[in-house]
Amino acid sequence: MSKLKAIILFLIVFATQVVAQNTVHLCVGTEHDFGVIDNPSSEFIWSAYPSSLVTIDATLTTNNHQVLIDLNNTGVFMLKVEEEDANGCSGYDSILVEIHDLPNPNIFAIGPTSFCEGDSVQLQVDSVYVSNVWNNGDTLIYTFGDSTAYYFVRVTDTNECSNNSDTITVDVYPNPDADFIVDGVCVNMPSMLVSSSTVSQGNIASSIWHFENGDIVNGDSLLYTYPLAGDYFTELFVTTNYACVDSIGKFYTIYNNPIANFEYTPFTISTLQPEMNFITNTSNYRSLLWDFGDLAYSVSSNPVHEFEAAGTYDVWLTVVDSNQCVDSVMHTIIMYYDFVLYMPNSFTPNNDGMNDTFGPKGIRMLEYKSYEFTVFNRWGEKIFTSDNISDHWIGENTQTGNYSWRIIIEDELGKIREKTGEVLLIK
Numbered sequence: 001m002s003k004l005k006a007i008i009l010f011l012i013v014f015a016t017q018v019v020a021q022n023t024v025h026l027c028v029g030t031e032h033d034f035g036v037i038d039n040p041s042s043e044f045i046w047s048a049y050p051s052s053l054v055t056i057d058a059t060l061t062t063n064n065h066q067v068l069i070d071l072n073n074t075g076v077f078m079l080k081v082e083e084e085d086a087n088g089c090s091g092y093d094s095i096l097v098e099i100h101d102l103p104n105p106n107i108f109a110i111g112p113t114s115f116c117e118g119d120s121v122q123l124q125v126d127s128v129y130v131s132n133v134w135n136n137g138d139t140l141i142y143t144f145g146d147s148t149a150y151y152f153v154r155v156t157d158t159n160e161c162s163n164n165s166d167t168i169t170v171d172v173y174p175n176p177d178a179d180f181i182v183d184g185v186c187v188n189m190p191s192m193l194v195s196s197s198t199v200s201q202g203n204i205a206s207s208i209w210h211f212e213n214g215d216i217v218n219g220d221s222l223l224y225t226y227p228l229a230g231d232y233f234t235e236l237f238v239t240t241n242y243a244c245v246d247s248i249g250k251f252y253t254i255y256n257n258p259i260a261n262f263e264y265t266p267f268t269i270s271t272l273q274p275e276m277n278f279i280t281n282t283s284n285y286r287s288l289l290w291d292f293g294d295l296a297y298s299v300s301s302n303p304v305h306e307f308e309a310a311g312t313y314d315v316w317l318t319v320v321d322s323n324q325c326v327d328s329v330m331h332t333i334i335m336y337y338d339f340v341l342y343m344p345n346s347f348t349p350n351n352d353g354m355n356d357t358f359g360p361k362g363i364r365m366l367e368y369k370s371y372e373f374t375v376f377n378r379w380g381e382k383i384f385t386s387d388n389i390s391d392h393w394i395g396e397n398t399q400t401g402n403y404s405w406r407i408i409i410e411d412e413l414g415k416i417r418e419k420t421g422e423v424l425l426i427k
Contacts, residue, residue, distance in 0.1 A: 004072075009263055009340040012114060013350075014146060014343075015167045016106065017205070020318070022095055022096055023076075023080045023095075023096040023097070023098055023100070024095060024096070024097045025045065025097075025098050025100060025159050025160070025165060025168075026071055026097060026098070026099055026100070026163075026292055027071070027100055027101075027159065027160070027161035028074050028099050028100065028101055028102060028164075029071065029072050029102065029134070029357065030070075030071050030337050031068055031069065031070050031071070032069055032071065033060075033067070033068055033069075034046075034066070034067050034068075034069055034079060034081075034095075034268045035065055035066035035067065035352060036065055036083070036093070037065075038061075038065040038066075039063075039065070039083070039085060040063065041085055041086040042063060042065075042083050042084060042085045042086070043063050043064065043082050043083070043084050043092060044063060044064040044065050044081055044082065045064070045078075045081070045082045045084075046064065046079070046080070046081050047057055047080050047082075048065050048069070048077050048078065048079050048080070049063070049077060049078045049080070049278075050057060050075075050219065051073060052072075052073065053071070053073045053074075053075050053099060054069050054070060054071055054072060054077060054078045054079075054099075055069065055070040055072060055388070056068075056069050056308050057069070057070070057409070060086045062231040070424045071097075071099045071313065072330065073098055074099050074100060074101045076096060076097070076099070077096075077097055077099070078094050078095070078096055078097075078180050079094060079095050079096075079097055080092060080093070080094040080267075081093055081094070081166065085373070091392050092101050093417060100157075100159040100161050101161070102161050102162070102163040103127075103129060103155050103156075103157045103161055103162070103163050104163065104252055105125050105126065105127060105129065105153060105155045105163065105164075106125070106126045106163040106165060106166055107123050107124060107125050107126070107151070107152065107153055107165045107168055108123070108124060108126065108165060108168075109121050109122070109123055109126060109145075109168055109170075109254050109349065110122040110123075112167060112278075113145070113169065113170050113171065114170075114171040114173070114242075114246070115171075115172060115173070116172070116173050116174075116175055116243070116245070117172055117173065117174050117175045117244065118175065119146070119172075120144040120145060120146035121143070121144070121145050121146075121211055122142055122143075122144055122145075122151070123142060123143050123145055123151050123168055123170075123299070124141060124142040125141055125142070125153050125155060125157075125165060127341075128141065128346075129155035129156060129157050130154065130155075130156050130157055130158055130160075132153050132154075132155050132209060133149075133153065133155075133317075134151065134152070134153045134154075134155045135149075135151060135153070135154075135258075136149070136151065137154055141169070142234065145168070145170035145172075146170075146172065147170070148171050149169075149170055150167045150168070150170075150171060151167065151168050151169075151170060152164050152166065152167045152168075153165045154163045156380065158161070158326070160337045161381075171204065172261070173201060173240065173242040173244050173305055174199060174200045174242075174244065175199075175246050176197050176198065176199040176203050176204060176234055176238045176239075176246045177198050177199065177246060178195075178197045178237070178238045178241050178246040178247050178248040179195070179196045179197055179198075179236075179248055180195045180196055180197070180236050180248065180250070181194050181196055181226065182232040182233075182234075182252050183252075184324070184326070185252060185253060185254050185255055185285060185323055185324075185325070186254065186255055186256075186325035186326070187226055187227065187228060187229045187254055187255065187256050187257060187325075187368045188226070188227060188257070188324065189225065189227055189325070189326070190223040190224070190225050191223070191224050191254070192220040192221060192222070192223055192225060192234075193209065193221060193222055193223075193234065194220070195207045195220045195221060195238065195247070197236070197237060197238040199240050199244070200306075201242075202240045202241045202242050202244075203240065203241055204220070204238050204239070204240060205234065205239050205240055205241045206218065207219060207220050207235055207237070207238050208237045208238075208239075208302060209222060209234060209235070210234065211224070211237075212232060212233045212234070212236055213231075220307035226254040226339075227254055228254070228257045229253075229254050229258055230253070230254060230255075231251055231252070231253050231254075232251070232252060232254060232264070233245060233249060233250070233251050234250060234252075234353060235249035235250075236248055238250075255321075255323040255325055256325070257321075257325040257326065257327045258282060258283075258284055258285050258319050258320075258325060258327050258365055259282065259327055260282050260317050260318065260319045260327040260328055260329040261280075261281040261282055261317075261329055262278055262279060262280050262281055262282070262329065262331070263278075263281060263316045264276055264277060264278050264279065264315070264333065265277045265279075268334065269307065269333070269336070270310070270336040270337065270338045271309075271336070271337055271338045271340040271363065271364060272340070274306045274307045274308065274335060275304060275305070275306045276301050276306075276333065277302070277303055277304050278290065278302060278304070278305065278309070278317075278405060279302050280301045280302060280319075282317070282319045282327075284321055284322075285319040285320060286320055286321055286322050287299070287319070288301065288317060288318065288319045288320070288322045289317075289318045290301070290303055290305075290315070290316070290317055291299045291315065291317075291318070292305050292307070292313060292315050292317040293313035293314045293315055293316070294308065294313055296311075307333070307335045307366070309335070309364075309412070310335045310336060310337040310367075310411070310412050311334075311335055311363070311412070311413065312332060312333070312334050312335075312337065313332070313333045314330050314331075314332055314333075315331050315333050316328055316329070316330045316334055317329050317330075323427075334413075335406045336413065337364070337367075337411045337412055337413050337415070338363070338410075339362075339411065339417050340363045340378070341360050341361070341362040341407065341419055342360065342361045342362060342391050343358075343359075343360055343361075343405065343407075343419070343421055343423070344358065344423065345421075345422070345423055346423060346424040346425070346426060347395070347423065347424075347426070348426045348427070349394050349396075349425070349427065350427065356394065357392035357393065357394050358375075358392055358393045358394075358395065358423055358425075359373065359391070359392030359393060359403075360389070360407055364412065365389050367411070367412040368389065368409045368410065368412070369409075369410040369411065369412065369414065370387070370408075370409060370413060371387055371388070371394075371405070371407075371408075371409050372385070372386075372387055372408045372409070373386050373387075373389075373402070373406075374405065374406050374407075374421075375393050375403055375405045376403065376404045376405070376406070377403060378401065378402070378403070379400075380411050383397075383398065383403070393405075395427070398425060398427055400425055400427045401424070401425060402422050402423070402424055403421065403422065403424075404421070404422050404423075405420065405422070405423060406418065406419070406420045407420075
């Protein structure tokens with residue numbers, strides 16, 4: 001309203017001005033109010049030539065001194081207003097309006113629009129305009145996209161017409177956070193290097209390990225054996241499925257293993273003396289475990305162990321130090337069989353329930369691998385033999401007198417043992 005009012009006044013007072021100075025420049029697709037100074041006793045009629053460019057809404061006021069005009073198409077039209085007052089007198093005024101097309105800015109990227117965190121892409125508008133306002137607040141002909149977003153620019157041309165450009169989507173992918181742990185730091189023992197790298201979007205696509213000796217290994221985790229104790233440096237490079245990269249290098253120490261050693265006394269044991277003392281000679285250990293080879297174990301430094309049966313036992317000592325380095329040592333212990341066998345020197349097979357049979361008595365006889373008991377008469381003839389330790393000689397079909405005997409066994413350790421003697425049979 002104020003625009004037309006000012007122009008109309010301008011035309012009335014300075015009627016000698018050229019037409020170009022009376023042209024109003026507006027933008028297509030917008031709405032504008034036009035009006036004249038209100039005279040309540042007058043009626044106003046508005047018209048536009050050509051009428052195809054605009055739509056006039058004259059319902060804003062009762063006497064139509066103000067109208068709203070939609071600017072539909074580009075071009076130049078004349079806006080005319082006629083006034084008829086209460087006395088029937090009339091007059092008119094007019095103004096030229098040029099409708100300009102909106103600017104049509106296009107933006108383009110100088111480089112890829114998908115990249116990793118820390119990078120950016122330059123976005124630029126294709127023409128020069130009076131003003132450029134990017135949606136991130138920049139006001140130059142260009143801007144830099146450095147975060148995931150839709151980017152566009154609103155431009156204003158010399159006709160003060162404004163419009164938004166097309167949009168460009170920028171995708172910024174996060175960088176991974178490279179990290180790893182070393183599990184096992186002992187010489188000549190496999191150390192496990194495990195990637196603990198993370199990324200907030202996507203996944204870790206590759207992990208490449210660089211060792212200071214030049215070795216390069218791929219994998220999320222790996223086993224690596226160091227032949228010498230010392231300080232080592234390893235670098236891990238990780239890449240995501242979006243080709244974003246991070247790396248980390250770490251120093252760590254590989255330690256010597258403890259040296260397990262022990263002594264034991266006595267040097268030999270037997271079924272009659274089955275107890276053995278074990279003494280740890282290992283230094284700088286944190287924990288230990290004894291395995292006596294008979295399903296018995298101990299965590300004492302200097303244990304005493306009693307073996308239950310004759311045999312060969314592999315006794316292991318395993319020690320662990322403060323670096324979780326481990327060493328073991330084994331000694332073979334032999335528990336010998338004590339051949340304890342008692343034979344009476346006489347017996348009386350008279351069925352009185354006392355001393356009626358003749359045979360051996362001993363310890364662990366059921367553990368014999370083989371057994372042979374033989375009785376001979378005075379001429380060396382066999383008169384009784386058995387391979388069953390439960391069978392005794394009852395002196396049947398014999399007379400009072402001296403008889404010789406022999407026992408041959410294979411003990412539980414495989415040793416052949418033989419005993420002989422004489423017995424007096426009394427009837």
